[in-house]
Structures are given as structure tokens and as C-alpha cells.
Amino acid sequence: MKVLVIGSGGREHVLAWKIKQSPLVKELYCAPGNGGISEIAQCVDISADDIPELVRFAKEKQIDLTVIGPEAPLVDGIVDEFERKKLKVFGPSREAAQLEGSKIFAKEFMYEWNIPTANFEKFSIIEEAKEYLRQVTFPVVVKADGLAAGKGVIICQDFIEAEKAIDEIMAQRIFKDAGQQVVIEECLEGEEVSILAISDGENYCLLDSSQDHKRIFDDDVGPNTGGMGAYSPAPILTEKLYKTIENRIIEPVIRGMQRNGMPFKGVLYAGLMITFDGPMVLEFNVRFGDPETQAILPRMKSDIVELMMASCEGRISEIELEWDKQSCVCVVMSSGGYPGEYEKGKEISGLKDAEAIEDTVIFHAGTKKEENRIVTSGGRVLGVTSLGGGIEKAIELAYQAVDKINFERCFFRRDIGAKAYKWISNRSQVTR
Ligand code: AMP
Numbered sequence: 404m405k406v407l408v409i410g411s412g413g414r415e416h417v418l419a420w421k422i423k424q425s426p427l428v429k430e431l432y433c434a435p436g437n438g439g440i441s442e443i444a445q446c447v448d449i450s451a452d453d454i455p456e457l458v459r460f461a462k463e464k465q466i467d468l469t470v471i472g473p474e475a476p477l478v479d480g481i482v483d484e485f486e487r488k489k490l491k492v493f494g495p496s497r498e499a500a501q502l503e504g505s506k507i508f509a510k511e512f513m514y515e516w517n518i519p520t521a522n523f524e525k526f527s528i529i530e531e532a533k534e535y536l537r538q539v540t541f542p543v544v545v546k547a548d549g550l551a552a553g554k555g556v557i558i559c560q561d562f563i564e565a566e567k568a569i570d571e572i573m574a575q576r577i578f579k580d581a582g583q584q585v586v587i588e589e590c591l592e593g594e595e596v597s598i599l600a601i602s603d604g605e606n607y608c609l610l611d612s613s614q615d616h617k618r619i620f621d622d623d624v625g626p627n628t629g630g631m632g633a634y635s636p637a638p639i640l641t642e643k644l645y646k647t648i649e650n651r652i653i654e655p656v657i658r659g660m661q662r663n664g665m666p667f668k669g670v671l672y673a674g675l676m677i678t679f680d681g682p683m684v685l686e687f688n689v690r691f692g693d694p695e696t697q698a699i700l701p702r703m704k705s706d707i708v709e710l711m712m713a714s715c716e717g718r719i720s721e722i723e724l725e726w727d728k729q730s731c732v733c734v735v736m737s738s739g740g741y742p743g744e745y746e747k748g749k750e751i752s753g754l755k756d757a758e759a760i761e762d763t764v765i766f767h768a769g770t771k772k773e774e775n776r777i778v779t780s781g782g783r784v785l786g787v788t789s790l791g792g793g794i795e796k797a798i799e800l801a802y803q804a805v806d807k808i809n810f811e812r813c814f815f816r817r818d819i820g821a822k823a824y825k826w827i828s829n830r831s832q833v834t835r
């Protein structure tokens with residue numbers, strides 16, 4: 404088979420790495436890819452948003468399966484365009500991708516199907532949004548309706564902060580058209596986990612759990628980022644909680660989308676808050692998480708290409724996934740200044756030494772190959788990923804590898820995985 408992966412981050416590197424292990428795959432392409440992906444796939448210089456050019460390339464090369472990494476092309480209808488040209492593609496249609504593309508769509512869908520989520524109101528008029536703030540209890544969460552590259556959520560402690568958030572999103576349009584409407588919702592408290600399911604529109608199978616670390620600094624302080632590290636499995640999830648999430652959230656989403664005439668194919672990512680009242684949905688994504696996928700896929704023993712083909716062909720019920728019981732930890736190394744301004748083009752050293760550490764792989768995100776050097780080209784630069792018999796071992800190996808790598812003003816959190824300890828020490832047996 405010929406497989407094409409679309410995207411250029413750490414998520415696409417781990418997808419390419421896992422796809423490459425499938426005996427079904429003869430040729431692997433990535434558009435546009437990055438410095439690390441270019442070592443294992445043929446990178447093609449087409450942007451992930453250039454849908455006509457991607458379709459043309461896939462047709463010309465007779466690609467058997469295309470896998471879409473990021474959300475923007477999915478929300479723009481890349482799957483519909485590929486299918487129109489009879490090309491096999493793993494991901495949801497434009498209609499189904501609204502679960503991520505519009506927060507209002509997602510919230511109204513959850514109300515319709517009785518899926519637990521924070522109470523909310525939607526607004527398209529600035530004055531009405533501000534007026535509503537007079538009757539809420541703070542903190543509240545103000546969200547731009549559309550896609551905002553993971554930055555469209557502002558947690559507001561008081562009226563002044565919330566008013567400012569509404570002005571920035573709706574008047575100054577800091578997230579452009581994504582800010583035509585806003586959602587104002589109740590702020591939930593608890594611990595966050597991510598559950599990913601693969602569906603063919605009718606049936607689904609669940610991937611093992613993972614936990615992201617969204618804030619830039621240790622102990623979850625500072626601004627939100629795309630994710631500074633992840634581990635899998637997430638020991639907060641007992642078998643019972645996992646079942647509740649499946650029955651109250653995943654199953655109703657797949658059934659509801661099918662009944663509403665927009666069956667969901669591809670990856671359904673449920674970002675959840677485990678609250679005192681049980682799991683509640685913070686957001687849906689319609690693609691693999693980044694960096695969660697870097698921590699999940701090294702633990703998957705099954706062939707991911709078979710899984711993706713089963714999603715495309717309506718055969719998910721035939722799939723039984725197998726998992727390595729070991730823990731996996733991914734530590735993100737970023738450019739100093741991220742998630743704000745940062746510099747690019749810094750040479751990265753120590754990659755070979757880091758990769759020599761047992762059970763460790765370095766997934767590249769914002770990197771570029773320049774002659775024989777690898778240089779930084781983005782905010783999140785590398786995902787240093789290790790498997791270990793227990794989470795302690797995985798953490799130890801990942802940080803040993805991190806300590807071998809260097810680039811000017813490199814930054815990373817020192818506490819990735821630490822959250823898992825408290826659950827492990829509270830419980831003698833962890834199942835998922
Ligand atoms: P989203 O872009 O919807 O994933 O939100 C990004 C992050 O904002 C989430 O991972 C949470 O940390 C936080 N968040 C979103 N919605 C809420 C909420 N209702 N209560 C508390 N935190 C939230």
C-alpha cells in the first residue's frame with residue numbers, strides 16, 4: 404500500500420512511525436512533514452491546508468490511504484474532497500468535523516443527546532454577552548466558537564477579565580472569524596483526561612487513556628499551550644470510570660451523529676474533566692491529540708493501518724486492539740518564549756545520544772533539516788518519548804534523554820507524569 408500522512412507536527416511523526424511498522428505499507432509519504440519525518444517518509448512540499456494540491460498529489464501517486472493529522476483541513480472538508488475523487492481517507496466529513504469546528508454545534512449536540520457537559524449560553528452580540536456576565540458566578544470560561552489553533556478558550560476569574568475576553572474575541576477579532584460568536588460556560592473543576600475512540604460511523608473502539616499537560620509551567624501554572632507532555636495510560640481512570648465515559652459520552656456521540664445524518668468516521672477525541680459529579684466533556688476534537696498520540700501509539704501492539712482501513716470501510720466491529728502494559732511518557736521540548744513569541748533556526752544537538760537510551764524515540768514537531776543539521780522551526784520542537792515497565796521508569800528514561808538534547812533557549816517541564824503518582828499510590832491495582 405501507499406500511505407500519505409498530512410501534517411507537520413509531533414503527532415504526524417508518531418503516526419508516520421507507527422504506520423511505517425505495518426507490513427501492509429510499501430511506500431510512505433508525508434505532506435509537508437518535518438526534519439524527523441523526512442528520515443522515515445518521503446516528504447512532499449504541499450501545505451496541509453492546500454486541499455486541491457493534496458488531492459492532485461494523491462491521485463497522481465495512486466495513494467491507497469490518506470491520514471489527516473490537523474483539524475483545519477478536516478473542518479474545511481478535505482475528507483469530502485478526497486472521497487469525491489474516490490480516494491480512501493481516514494477522518495470525518497466536513498459536517499461531522501463541526502464537533503471541533505464549532506463549539507456551539509458541539510454544545511447543542513451534547514444538550515440534544517444528554518451528554519454531560521458544563522452549562523452554557525451562546526452569543527453573537529457583544530452587549531448581550533456582557534449583559535449576561537451580570538448574572539453568572541465566577542470564574543467563567545469564554546470560548547470563541549470557531550477554530551483558534553487551541554488558543555480560543557479564556558478562563559476568567561472576574562467580570563473585568565470576562566469583559567476583556569469578550570472584547571478581544573468579538574470586537575478585536577484576535578481569532579478572526581472564529582470570534583463571530585462566543586460560548587460562555589460554567590468553569591469545571593477536577594482533573595483532565597483524554598479519551599480517543601476510532602469510529603466507522605456506526606461502531607467504535609476505544610484507545611487506551613492518556614493525560615496531557617496543557618500549561619507551560621510545572622504544577623500546571625502559566626498560560627495554556629498545545630500540550631507540554633503526556634503519559635499513557637492515565638491511572639485516574641479505573642475500569643468503572645472508563646465504562647461510564649464509554650456509556651455516557653462516546654457511545655451517545657457516535658449514535659447521535661449517526662441518527663442526525665452525519666455519521667462520525669475517524670478519531671473522536673473527548674477532552675474530559677473528571678469532576679466530583681463524574682466525567683464531563685470540555686471539548687471534542689476530531690483528530691488525534693498532540694502530544695497524547697506520542698504517548699499512546701508506542702503502547703499499541705495492533706496494526707494501525709488495519710484499524711484505519713477498518714474505519715474507512717465500516718469494519719470497526721472486527722477490530723480488537725492489543726496494548727503493551729508498559730507506561731509511556733512524552734516530554735515536549737519547546738522554544739524559549741512559547742506559547743508567546745519565540746525564535747527559530749537554533750541548531751539541535753544530542754539527538755543521537757538521546758535516541759540511544761533504551762526504549763526511547765524522539766518525535767520531531769517544529770524541526771527542519773538544513774544540510775546535515777536539524778534546526779528548530781516551531782514552538783513545540785521535540786517530543787521525547789520513553790516506554791518503561793512502570794511510570795517511574797518511563798519518566799526516568801524520558802528525562803535522561805531530554806538531558807542529552809540541547810538548543811539555545813530550549814524549555815521543558817520537569818514534572819511530566821508526576822500527576823500519575825498520586826493515583827497509583829492511592830490504588831494498588833490499576834487496570835487501564
Ligand atoms: P478547549 O480548547 O475547549 O480544549 O479548552 C482548552 C482548555 O481549557 C481545556 O483543556 C481546559 O483546561 C480548559 N477548559 C475548557 N473548558 C473548560 C471549562 N468549562 N471549565 C474549566 N476548564 C475548561
Ligand code: GLY
Nearest residue numbers: 629630692693694
Ligand atoms: N493536546 C491537546 C490537543 O491535541 O488538542
